[in-house]
Amino acid sequence: MSGFKKFLFRGNLVDLAVAFVVGAAFAGLVKDFANSFITPLIALLGGKPDYTRLTVTINGTAFPYGVFLTSAIAFVITATIIYFLVVLPTAKLIERMDRGKEATERECPQCLSDIPVKARRCRYCTAEIVPATETPY
Template structure:
């Protein structure tokens, strides 16, 4: 039982649970914005039918196709994906690029097999080709 307790109290599990709850609440908020503001605006612009935009549907052979509900869900998805991209992915990409810019290269490519080898290596560990720099590349003695 103590192993299970440790598993539940680890930081990652608690953070993940909080993220899921916040994500669900955010999803509900976006759905409300789409249903209450965006779809009525689209309906007003396009001169929609008497019924609610989310209830728009057509019938073929007694089968109803609720395309209004699909459009509401699609708009919700696009808004959530946009927010995640611009508020999470883009800043993280910039942050990672900032840290990698200051990173000093410790490896080079072998010209024969294109494997990564340490910069100081004189022979490739993979194909055993000679990696000594050419005379022009060698530092002065």
């Protein structure tokens, strides 16, 4: 039983559970934002974007492709909102925060592995390297 307790309370499992709950709440937020603002804007331009009633009938069997089309449009709208309101601002914020940091690693000119800036020898290919703080002369 103690192994099961350890499994349940491991950090990454709890983090995953929290991320799932926050993600579900965020998905509802994005969906409501799209329904409240984006869908009406699309309706202003080209009519109501609800294609759920579109079907194709082959040999008496109806294929409701409109349901998929409506879901695909909702997915594209949601992905666009996520990109422009979450991903892009977060990337710019991280870039600003990392601007003043000094590099701690550099690329080995021989094997292209990441090595410490002050290294004299690559730990992967063992090539001798001039440290970045010294001049090569």
